[in-house]
Amino acid sequence: MDADLRQALHDGEKLGLRYALQIPPVAASGLAGTRSGRRAGTSIDFQDYREYQPGDDLRFIDWGIYARSDRLAIKLFREEVVPHLDLVIDGSASMNLADTGKGAAVARLAALLATAAANAQCTQSVWLSGEGFQRLPNDTLNPGAWDGLALTARRSPDQALAILPPKLRRLGVRVFISDLLWPGDPQPVLRRLREGAAALFVIQLLARDDATPPEHGSLRVLDCETGEETELYVDATVAKQYAGNLARLQQAWADGCRQCGAQMTTLIAEDLEAGLNELEAIQLLAPA
Amino acid sequence: MIPFLTYPFALLALATLPALAAIYLLRNRFRRRPVSSVLLWKFPVQSKQGGSKVHRLQLPLLFFLELLILTLLVTAAAAPHWKLPQATRPLIVILDDSFSLHAAGGDGRTSQARAQDYLAGLFRLQAPPTTRLILAGREPRALGGSLKTWTEVSAALAGWRCQSPAAALDRAITLAAELGHQQANILVLTDRKPADAAVSNPRLEWHAFGEPLDNFAIVNAARTALGDQDRCLLEIANFSGTPRTARLLVQTGGNSNALQSSTLDLGAHETRRLVFNLPAATPELHARLDPDALPDDNEVQLLPPIRPRVRVRVDLPDAGPAALANRTLDATGLRAALTDNPQLVIRATEPPGNSVSSNLWTLCWAGAEATNAYTGPFIVDSSHPLATGFGLNGVIWSAAGLTNRPGDLPVVLAGNVPLVSVRTDLAGARHVRLNFNPDRSTVQNTPAWPVLYWNLLQWRIAEMPGLKESNTRLGATVTLKTAGGAVTVTQPDNTVVNFPKTGGELALETPLPGIYRVTMDATTNRFAVNVLAAEKSDLAAATTGAWGRWSDDLERRLEDASLTGLLGLLALGLLAAHLYLVTAAKGAS
Numbered sequence: 001m002d003a004d005l006r007q008a009l010h011d012g013e014k015l016g017l018r019y020a021l022q023i024p025p026v027a028a029s030g031l032a033g034t035r036s037g038r039r040a041g042t043s044i045d046f047q048d049y050r051e052y053q054p055g056d057d058l059r060f061i062d063w064g065i066y067a068r069s070d071r072l073a074i075k076l077f078r079e080e081v082v083p084h085l086d087l088v089i090d091g092s093a094s095m096n097l098a099d100t101g102k103g104a105a106v107a108r109l110a111a112l113l114a115t116a117a118a119n120a121q122c123t124q125s126v127w128l129s130g131e132g133f134q135r136l137p138n139d140t141l142n143p144g145a146w147d148g149l150a151l152t153a154r155r156s157p158d159q160a161l162a163i164l165p166p167k168l169r170r171l172g173v174r175v176f177i178s179d180l181l182w183p184g185d186p187q188p189v190l191r192r193l194r195e196g197a198a199a200l201f202v203i204q205l206l207a208r209d210d211a212t213p214p215e216h217g218s219l220r221v222l223d224c225e226t227g228e229e230t231e232l233y234v235d236a237t238v239a240k241q242y243a244g245n246l247a248r249l250q251q252a253w254a255d256g257c258r259q260c261g262a263q264m265t266t267l268i269a270e271d272l273e274a275g276l277n278e279l280e281a282i283q284l285l286a287p288a
Numbered sequence: 289m290i291p292f293l294t295y296p297f298a299l300l301a302l303a304t305l306p307a308l309a310a311i312y313l314l315r316n317r318f319r320r321r322p323v324s325s326v327l328l329w330k331f332p333v334q335s336k337q338g339g340s341k342v343h344r345l346q347l348p349l350l351f352f353l354e355l356l357i358l359t360l361l362v363t364a365a366a367a368p369h370w371k372l373p374q375a376t377r378p379l380i381v382i383l384d385d386s387f388s389l390h391a392a393g394g395d396g397r398t399s400q401a402r403a404q405d406y407l408a409g410l411f412r413l414q415a416p417p418t419t420r421l422i423l424a425g426r427e428p429r430a431l432g433g434s435l436k437t438w439t440e441v442s443a444a445l446a447g448w449r450c451q452s453p454a455a456a457l458d459r460a461i462t463l464a465a466e467l468g469h470q471q472a473n474i475l476v477l478t479d480r481k482p483a484d485a486a487v488s489n490p491r492l493e494w495h496a497f498g499e500p501l502d503n504f505a506i507v508n509a510a511r512t513a514l515g516d517q518d519r520c521l522l523e524i525a526n527f528s529g530t531p532r533t534a535r536l537l538v539q540t541g542g543n544s545n546a547l548q549s550s551t552l553d554l555g556a557h558e559t560r561r562l563v564f565n566l567p568a569a570t571p572e573l574h575a576r577l578d579p580d581a582l583p584d585d586n587e588v589q590l591l592p593p594i595r596p597r598v599r600v601r602v603d604l605p606d607a608g609p610a611a612l613a614n615r616t617l618d619a620t621g622l623r624a625a626l627t628d629n630p631q632l633v634i635r636a637t638e639p640p641g642n643s644v645s646s647n648l649w650t651l652c653w654a655g656a657e658a659t660n661a662y663t664g665p666f667i668v669d670s671s672h673p674l675a676t677g678f679g680l681n682g683v684i685w686s687a688a689g690l691t692n693r694p695g696d697l698p699v700v701l702a703g704n705v706p707l708v709s710v711r712t713d714l715a716g717a718r719h720v721r722l723n724f725n726p727d728r729s730t731v732q733n734t735p736a737w738p739v740l741y742w743n744l745l746q747w748r749i750a751e752m753p754g755l756k757e758s759n760t761r762l763g764a765t766v767t768l769k770t771a772g773g774a775v776t777v778t779q780p781d782n783t784v785v786n787f788p789k790t791g792g793e794l795a796l797e798t799p800l801p802g803i804y805r806v807t808m809d810a811t812t813n814r815f816a817v818n819v820l821a822a823e824k825s826d827l828a829a830a831t832t833g834a835w836g837r838w839s840d841d842l843e844r845r846l847e848d849a850s851l852t853g854l855l856g857l858l859a860l861g862l863l864a865a866h867l868y869l870v871t872a873a874k875g876a877s
Binding site for chain 1: 315317318319320321322323324325326327328329330331348
């Protein structure tokens with residue numbers, strides 16, 4: 001793995017020590033965990049009674065009620081949950097755009113979220129798109145131990161989803177880190193990610209060069225993923241149109257997120273630390 | 289049309305053009321920029337300026353504006369000028385205003401008429417944009433302003449009367465060159481050929497319309513006072529190559545009083561002078577020759593000469609000096625018989641200090657008992673009117689040993705002793721002081737004595753209002769002494785010229801021959817102006833022809849016109865457009 005990215009993982013890990021992931025109430029998972037869930041479970045905390053239904057575990061029949069009322073009642077206990085974070089990282093080459101801090105910012109943000117999740121006693125999985133989605137090796141360990149974080153894929157996340165979707169944990173918190181810069185309807189991607197999730201957060205991570213209309217002059221733009229080149233003269237009109245295109249793209253993703261109940265925010269890679277407030281604003285992070 | 293550059297080295301500044309192009313090319317060189325996706329670089333509408341796509345040498349409008357501005361400025365610095373068609377060249381016509389153009393040839397047409405016909409034909413062929421007329425008389429002068437059409441020119445030609453005794457053509461050509469700034473075509477219309485047949489001025493055409501005709505002329509005429517009579521002089525010339533006969537008729541007071549009729553037989557180019565006396569009371573005299581080719585010089589009028597006199601009163605107490613003064617005054621012949629209302633008083637004492645009169649002059653001849661006799665050396669201001677012809681060699685001048693008084697102007701001095709001095713009072717009257725004792729002097733026995741009185745009276749006459757002469761030549765200036773009041777001059781054609789206020793002396797022009805009447809105060813004086821110019825009466829040199837051309841065809845059709853101003857204005861306009869575009873672009877961004 002690139003040394004810079006590894007260093008960024010270490011930096012993000014340190015940065016994440018100040019935060020804890022905010023777990024939404026619906027997030028739950030597993031038979032035993034560290035948190036009380038909303039539903040009945042196997043913890044020792046009493047929750048309620050209900051009528052016996054065939055198939056219920058007979059061990060939970062409250063025999064005292066049966067003796068007093070000759071009715072079978074089941075004691076319900078609060079479940080114990082272990083919240084889970086699925087980090088879905090866009091591994092396309094555009095996420096490591098040359099001459100920008102975008103790749104390092106991806107690593108720092110992922111490490112930060114993973115550390116914040118650990119602070120919130122969450123487990124995490126890190127999924128990286130490429131020729132399909134693959135889990136990052138050692139992703140359950142501290143971010144410094146992660147391996148294989150290579151942002152070099154030529155396929156966009158929607159293509160990767162079509163090839164091999166990630167196996168996301170049900171009712172987990174999902175965070176999708178991408179620049180969202182690919183053509184196509186965001187709805188299918190968002191639906192796939194939102195399905196079965198307790199919460200979905202979409203973080204659009206852009207380099208400043210992506211977000212800022214370029215300066216005037218003649219430009220030969222090179223798509224770092226497809227290798228497509230376009231020559232043009234940038235003037236005020238072109239800059240305005242560029243900003244309009246970006247705004248329309250962001251608006252499409254924002255609309256999609258709103259429709260499927262996801263939260264979305266945009267961060268600038270070079271100003272990542274300043275943008276963490278946005279993550280607090282969408283209730284993804286909270287001070288530890 | 290080929291442009292010519294006044295400062296071709298200024299084109300070196302064109303090196304700025306490739307420099308500007310290099311700046312733009314470097315500025316517009318395509319910078320390679322990796323982007324996350326070209327998704328954002330796909331635009332449905334192209335930019336107004338550069339376009340979203342995409343020419344390798346895509347240059348903004350500002351570049352071309354700057355390129356054009358630089359080109360215009362460099363070209364303006366080189367001061368280009370174009371050759372424009374000759375139709376834009378103005379015409380200046382020099383009209384010979386001498387009376388010789390009145391000479392009529394065999395067809396009965398005068399040289400002036402032929403010249404006018406030529407000018408009209410020139411306008412029909414190619415009318416110049418503007419025309420100026422210059423009359424070449426004794427002095428060249430412009431006739432009217434800048435004229436546009438033949439109608440205006442034709443109207444202005446009414447002032448071309450050909451009544452001048454001379455034609456200053458050379459000075460008129462100089463004036464025309466100045467008025468035309470060396471660019472106008474100059475046309476000379478006369479009856480003589482140029483002094484140099486090879487006209488070197490490429491802008492000058494010289495056309496003569498005269499004919500070498502036989503002509504009898506009165507070339508000189510005078511009438512002067514000679515005691516109680518008037519002496520008349522007439523000089524008649526035969527300007528032909530063969531002996532000819534002419535009849536001279538002399539009349540006085542009108543056509544009915546024929547004084548003399550004689551037949552003159554004159555040889556080729558012979559001049560005959562006739563001198564005769566007339567009684568002083570004879571009125572104006574008319575002398576007339578038979579009609580010939582040139583009528584102007586066939587007749588003269590001579591008015592009686594002016595005999596100015598000064599009313600002098602002698603108020604000397606001593607009989608000796610008084611008799612001496614009276615005798616001397618009578619000898620001059622300039623003393624009037626009357627002594628009332630005197631114009632000059634000879635007295636023994638100074639006039640009162642507050643006596644101010646412009647009409648009364650005094651000669652103070654103060655007798656002195658204690659005098660010194662001076663034999664010289666005498667200092668005489670020879671430029672003073674009193675000292676004209678005044679000589680004191682060998683005389684004894686006895687005078688009081690005085691010094692010059694403040695305000696007096698010494699005219700004759702013996703050492704530092706003023707013998708004759710003059711003071712001028714506030715009204716302009718002169719007061720002469722004579723420091724002279726005749727008892728011990730010899731001056732009164734020498735010509736210096738009557739000369740002194742003659743000069744004094746002549747000076748007084750010269751300062752008296754009125755005309756000084758009654759007969760003059762055409763074109764001469766007549767000097768009129770005035771008292772400062774209004775003067776009205778009636779010319780022979782009854783044109784009245786008023787001078788509401790004069791400054792003591794008036795110079796009257798004499799553009800026409802004939803009798804002029806000058807009314808001043810309550811008096812009217814006359815003087816006669818006669819055409820007396822032998823050079824112009826001699827028509828032997830008159831000829832017809834054309835000399836010089838307005839350069840060759842190429843140069844005649846073209847003339848320079850500078851484009852610097854136009855280019856500068858264009859550059860300024862483009863600079864304003866450049867500024868607008870830059871401002872608009874900033875506003876848009």
